[in-house]
Amino acid sequence: MIIVLILLLGSAGWFFYDGAFAYPKYNEKADAYADVKRVYGADEALVKEKWRALAIERHWNADDVPLKRKNEAQQFHWSFGLLVVACAFLTWMVRDMRRVIAADDECFTGVDCAFPPFNPLRKVRFASVFGIDKRRWEKKGIAVVHYKDGAGKRRAVYVDDYKYAGSEKILERCEQTLEAKKKAKTEA
Numbered sequence: 001m002i003i004v005l006i007l008l009l010g011s012a013g014w015f016f017y018d019g020a021f022a023y024p025k026y027n028e029k030a031d032a033y034a035d036v037k038r039v040y041g042a043d044e045a046l047v048k049e050k051w052r053a054l055a056i057e058r059h060w061n062a063d064d065v066p067l068k069r070k071n072e073a074q075q076f077h078w079s080f081g082l083l084v085v086a087c088a089f090l091t092w093m094v095r096d097m098r099r100v101i102a103a104d105d106e107c108f109t110g111v112d113c114a115f116p117p118f119n120p121l122r123k124v125r126f127a128s129v130f131g132i133d134k135r136r137w138e139k140k141g142i143a144v145v146h147y148k149d150g151a152g153k154r155r156a157v158y159v160d161d162y163k164y165a166g167s168e169k170i171l172e173r174c175e176q177t178l179e180a181k182k183k184a185k186t187e188a
Contacts, residue, residue, distance in 0.1 A: 001093050005086060012082035019075030030066035032058070101164045108170045110145055110157025122157050126177045130154075134171075137161075143171050 033051055040046045055062035099121065101109045109121045124147050131146035141161035149155050159174075161167040 005089055008082055008086035012079045015075045015079035019072045023070045023072045027069045029060055030069045033066050103170045110159055112157055124157055129174050129177050132174055145174050
């Protein structure tokens, strides 16, 4: 996640540099070339000769002919946009770093939905678990635990072993609870 943040901030800095320093220098050359072309526009050979002389005088590369201006404002827009995205990403990253899922004898906390910015933690009683979906457990370390809330409504939480250490033990405890429920049903 740090790499993504570095890429976002680096790209924002690069766009800012282009808008503040590189593009104005380029546009100075483009304006000078446009002036030469406007004054000597009828004779192409004379335009090349005058441009070469002006470029040498100002210590520019005479072979680099800037045909049109570059948009400086666009670079600032991209820089600002990437900075906003980087700040949002940093906020999400710090929020996620402080989150933990835990369990005690009666309940555990699980992630309410899979979409990262909006995934609150939910407290789930082990006794309310009625199913487990482990299709993504082997490849991604994600299981969906189905339970009934206090009102009897069916709900689901995600147990994510990739992001939260100890998720495997919580899942094992949920499986033990389901086995105990099945065993109690068959005995009854």
